[in-house]
Amino acid sequence: MVGVTRGYRVFQTVNGFVLAIVVAVTLFPFIHVLARSFSGEQEIRSGQVSIWPKGFNVTTYEKVMSDPIFWVNYRNTVFYTVVATAIALVLTTCYAYVLSKKHLKGRGLLVGIAVFTMFFNGGLIPNYVLVSSLGLRNTLWAIVLPNAISVFNVLVMKAFFESLPVELEEAAAVDGSGTYGTLLRIVLPLSKAVLATMLLFYAVSFWNSWFAGFLYMDRQELFPVTVYLRNLIAGATSGTDNTATSEAALQIAASIQAVTIVLIMLPIMLVYPFIQRYFVSGVMLGAVKG
Amino acid sequence: MIQLTRRHLLTAAGAAAVAAGLSACSDDGEGSTEGLDGKRAGAMEGFKAGDQFKATEPLSFSIMMLSNQAYPYKADWPFFKELTARTNVTLESTAVPGSDYNQKRSVVVSAGDAPMIIPKTYHPDEEAFIAGGAILPVSDYVDLMPHFKDKVARWNLQANLDGFKAEDGKYYLLPGLHENTWQDYSLAVRTDVMEKLKLTAPTTWDDLTGVLREMKKAYPDQYPLSDRWSTPPQPGANNLFNLVGTSYGTRAGWGWNPMEWDATAARFVYSGSMDQYRQTLEYVHNLVKEGLLDPESFTQTDDVARQKFATGKSFVMSCNAQTLVNEARKDIAKLPGAKVAKMILPIGPAGATLPGHTRLENGIMISKKALESKNFVAMMQFIDWLWYSDAGLMFSKWGIEGQTYTGKVDDGSFKLDPGIKWAGLNPDATKDLQVDYGFFNGVFAYGGSTAMLNSQFSEEEKAFQAEMNKREIRPVAPPAPLTIEEREQVTLWDSALKDHVFQNTLKFALGQRPLSEWDAYVKELEGKNATKYVDIVNKAYERYKKAHG
Numbered sequence: 001m002v003g004v005t006r007g008y009r010v011f012q013t014v015n016g017f018v019l020a021i022v023v024a025v026t027l028f029p030f031i032h033v034l035a036r037s038f039s040g041e042q043e044i045r046s047g048q049v050s051i052w053p054k055g056f057n058v059t060t061y062e063k064v065m066s067d068p069i070f071w072v073n074y075r076n077t078v079f080y081t082v083v084a085t086a087i088a089l090v091l092t093t094c095y096a097y098v099l100s101k102k103h104l105k106g107r108g109l110l111v112g113i114a115v116f117t118m119f120f121n122g123g124l125i126p127n128y129v130l131v132s133s134l135g136l137r138n139t140l141w142a143i144v145l146p147n148a149i150s151v152f153n154v155l156v157m158k159a160f161f162e163s164l165p166v167e168l169e170e171a172a173a174v175d176g177s178g179t180y181g182t183l184l185r186i187v188l189p190l191s192k193a194v195l196a197t198m199l200l201f202y203a204v205s206f207w208n209s210w211f212a213g214f215l216y217m218d219r220q221e222l223f224p225v226t227v228y229l230r231n232l233i234a235g236a237t238s239g240t241d242n243t244a245t246s247e248a249a250l251q252i253a254a255s256i257q258a259v260t261i262v263l264i265m266l267p268i269m270l271v272y273p274f275i276q277r278y279f280v281s282g283v284m285l286g287a288v289k290g
Numbered sequence: 291m292i293q294l295t296r297r298h299l300l301t302a303a304g305a306a307a308v309a310a311g312l313s314a315c316s317d318d319g320e321g322s323t324e325g326l327d328g329k330r331a332g333a334m335e336g337f338k339a340g341d342q343f344k345a346t347e348p349l350s351f352s353i354m355m356l357s358n359q360a361y362p363y364k365a366d367w368p369f370f371k372e373l374t375a376r377t378n379v380t381l382e383s384t385a386v387p388g389s390d391y392n393q394k395r396s397v398v399v400s401a402g403d404a405p406m407i408i409p410k411t412y413h414p415d416e417e418a419f420i421a422g423g424a425i426l427p428v429s430d431y432v433d434l435m436p437h438f439k440d441k442v443a444r445w446n447l448q449a450n451l452d453g454f455k456a457e458d459g460k461y462y463l464l465p466g467l468h469e470n471t472w473q474d475y476s477l478a479v480r481t482d483v484m485e486k487l488k489l490t491a492p493t494t495w496d497d498l499t500g501v502l503r504e505m506k507k508a509y510p511d512q513y514p515l516s517d518r519w520s521t522p523p524q525p526g527a528n529n530l531f532n533l534v535g536t537s538y539g540t541r542a543g544w545g546w547n548p549m550e551w552d553a554t555a556a557r558f559v560y561s562g563s564m565d566q567y568r569q570t571l572e573y574v575h576n577l578v579k580e581g582l583l584d585p586e587s588f589t590q591t592d593d594v595a596r597q598k599f600a601t602g603k604s605f606v607m608s609c610n611a612q613t614l615v616n617e618a619r620k621d622i623a624k625l626p627g628a629k630v631a632k633m634i635l636p637i638g639p640a641g642a643t644l645p646g647h648t649r650l651e652n653g654i655m656i657s658k659k660a661l662e663s664k665n666f667v668a669m670m671q672f673i674d675w676l677w678y679s680d681a682g683l684m685f686s687k688w689g690i691e692g693q694t695y696t697g698k699v700d701d702g703s704f705k706l707d708p709g710i711k712w713a714g715l716n717p718d719a720t721k722d723l724q725v726d727y728g729f730f731n732g733v734f735a736y737g738g739s740t741a742m743l744n745s746q747f748s749e750e751e752k753a754f755q756a757e758m759n760k761r762e763i764r765p766v767a768p769p770a771p772l773t774i775e776e777r778e779q780v781t782l783w784d785s786a787l788k789d790h791v792f793q794n795t796l797k798f799a800l801g802q803r804p805l806s807e808w809d810a811y812v813k814e815l816e817g818k819n820a821t822k823y824v825d826i827v828n829k830a831y832e833r834y835k836k837a838h839g
Contacts, residue, residue, distance in 0.1 A: 045593055069362060129401045215397060218384040220363055227387055231359050234389030 036258035037061070044254040059251045060259045064232070073225040078267075080213070080224055081206040084144040088202045089195070091148050096157035097183055111158075114151045131216055142216035143224075147209070153198055160194040161187065196278030200271070207268050229260045326434075326667055332378075333667035339440040343675035343682075345378035345668050351660075352405035354398070355383035356391050356733050360724065367728025372690055379672050399424050399657070406660035406669060409733050412652045413454055416463040419655065420456055421774060426656040427460035434667055435674035437682075441467050449766050450650050457771040457830075459838040466651025466737030467678070471644040473635060473758045475529055477515075478599075478609035478618045482629045495537060495573060495636045502582035505605055515577065516584035516604035518595035519544070523788070525795040526588025527574070529608040534573055536645055537638025540566035542795070545645075548784055549827055551767035558770065558827045560820045562791035563812045569639070571798040572805055579801060588796055596621055602628070611751045615714060631750070634757050646763040651737045676734060683742060686734035689727055699745040714748060769838075770831035780826055783819040790818055 031051045036044055040055025048054050064070055098104060099111055122130070127146065136142040164187060172182045188195070210226035217223055233256055332345040357363035363385045374380050384405050386394045391410060398404045399419050408425070419425045429451075432439055442448055447467055454461040477498075484491070484501070487508055492498040505514035520526035524543050531543025541547040541561040550561045561567060577583035584604065587595070598604045600621035609618055614632050622628040654673060660666055676682040688695045694710055697703035706712060711719040712730060724730050740759060744752055772780065794811055797803035803811075 046597070067362070125397055125400050128397050128403075132401065132403055214387060214390055215394065218386075220357060220385045223387070231357065231362070231387035231389045234359060234387075 033258045033261050037255055037262045039255060041251040041254040057251060060255045063252055064259060064263065069220055070225065070228055072221050073223050073228040076222065077207065077224040077226065080140060080143050081203055083140060084206045085199060085202045087144055088148045089198055092153050092157060092198060095149060096154045097161055097187065099158045100161035114154055118151045128215060137216050138218055138222055143212045147212065153201055157194055157198060160191065164190060193278045196275045200275050203271065204268055225264065229264060232256055233260060329664050329666035331664040331668065333671055337436060337671050339436040343377050343671050345672065348378050349665050349668055350380040350382050351407055351669050351672065352382045352384065353407040354395065354405045354409065355385050356388050356410045357385045358388050358732055361731065364728065369728030369731065377672055377675065404657045406657050407673065408655040408657060410652055411463055411655050413463055413465065413650065416655050417456065420462055424658055425462050426658055426661060427462055428464050428656055429460045431670055434670040435678065437674045437678035438464065441678055445469050447649060450646065452769045453766055455769045455771055457773060463653045463655055465653035468649040468651060468737050469739045470759055471646060471648055471763055472743060473644055474610045475533065476609065476635045477633045478607050478614050478630050479633045480605040480628060481631045482627050483605045491634065492636050495534060495638050498636050499577065499582065502577065503580065506582055512603055513584035514582055514604060515606040516595055516598045517587035517608050518592045519608055520588055520590060523792060525792045531570065531574065533635065534638065535570045537636065537640055538566040538570045539640040540564045540570060542567060542570050548787065548823065553765065558824055558831060560815065560824050562787065563815050563820060568805065568808050571795065574799045575801055575805065578799060585800055588799065632754050634754065643762045643764045644758065646766045683735065683738045687730055687742065689723065689729040694723065694727060694729065699741045704745045768831060769834050770827050771834060772826065772830050776826050776830065780823050783823050787815060787818050787820055787823065790814060
């Protein structure tokens, strides 16, 4: 390259070195967990495993993956996440878009109502009674509806919509576009960044969520996989069952957490690279307004 | 997503309980076996102990079904099929992951949405639901349960049950019943080292000190006893403290309970200020002082303690039947000639006795809704047969004679089918008694006779249990149920007191605080309302005695 000074080259080297360390520090926990998940019980217990599996062993993977219920629950998680994210995205967008319009009468009140729920809620048992008497228990809706709108996400989106130039929408109106037309043809195509961000926020939170599934589902085949894995971890670590301590159980106890983390993290991790570039600009966009 | 903490839940449960309690005040129709005429559909006439229960028409009862991590619930287990064949009853299960069973139970019971049968409840958890009126005072209906009554009478468990009673003189939980105290925990000891040093097995705790001294003499650079099970909040070495404390006649470590019954004075005393507690501390402290007990015992993780034992750095460590076989014995496999066995529990000043309060297991709550069912009587008979008859217990534990097992437990001829594995039995079999059949499920199979319990032990463990069963069972504390206000008050005091006891237990044991300051420590406890606490409990005891005899 032309005009590269010696100083710049030094900077590049140092920079690369520092970044390499950062990468190593960030990656290490992932690799460590991955290595643990494939290691033997004795090796894990004595702390010999660092970044390479020792005493290669897949008993725990076999145990987890050979259980048909695991796959049923996994499918549930995917299904719940997709449906819930789609619905949440639509509802959040609508609410945020409406709130971003300064000429809306009662806007302050609508924002207030939303923010109110950030600080106060009915409490666990009233929520349960409500969901139960609406007949939502043991259905997908018990997971989707109570969590369909996250107020925090609404506020982020609202800030984003407010930052869009008003002139654009006015121009659309002049050309004869109605409210919905403007939203669908003008605003949303310009909001890919924030939509991707919301998509990620919702998808991750529904993917990781276990409590709604645990509380509102009474049948095993309806649980999300997080409930399944939570149960497995609790059993392996608390030893509530004093009768099942076979060889395999010991192996499972040692590596179950690592296996769980790998299995549950993989799919959602694979989503990140595709959304990340929107994600970064999306969060920033909502933040710096005007 | 709503993040829930236990505190939220308790607050919510409490609020719901108060609300439900207000509404429950209006109905005072107390259930009794006479008023059950419309509720006998499907029930057996003249059902008595020894009878096989079979409903006269097909019935179904809803049940909260804990799905155990090790053997997740399956609706098609042979257990359920055979149960229906034998009793004409189908169980409708609400599957709840064992990881958060109590939480879901709190919510559904408080919301008035609970299944009829709510098993796997550990006393005193049921107390939280009494005021809400969502669960039945089961003591009113034990006349419907001949097997239960028979076992309580034969095994002399009425005093234990009395301890479960609430202020109204009724109990709300049907606990599992054990014929005998099951002492599982003791110390694992390297028998090859004992043999090499020509030591005899210790009978008393002082003998044990002698044994440890000899070991120290032979290996002066090591701590012969390095213990495990030091998870907070207890002070550490929680099993050791429990064993020693029990042998001295107080409650320490895992066995901590703020109240201990002083039979001679006929009153409750605060465990942490008993002289027996001081003696327990003195004993443990002397072990530390003489270098016999590793001071890290109180803080180290189980893994560290196990590594010390595995590498021959220590010779004695806490154990139970499971950890002896699965951990201690495996850990020392690499040491040439090393052998380990469970030590017969040493005897202390409290004599060759075992505490009696562990003879009641977790148990069943009955939802108030169940009483509205026309099949209520049949349900109580069904529960009585499945959980309390020998035939029912044998069925839920070992399955079907001729299919999953042969022989009898009473004469020791019991044998699990060789094609089925359970815990250490038949390790190479392909089928698992719990996972594939649904037997030996913690929801149904617990308690029972000593012969029944013995059927699950190895020869080695049977020998240990035979020694333990020779010990006399101590009388249990009389009931002293507190009112809600009293309970709230003592709960406030209790946590501050407990913290102080645990902190100082550790200090005294390690010698950071000399035992000459014991009196000052007792004063500190009084400053934290220990005396008031004891007074409230003793008042409750007197009040209960007056009201219910």
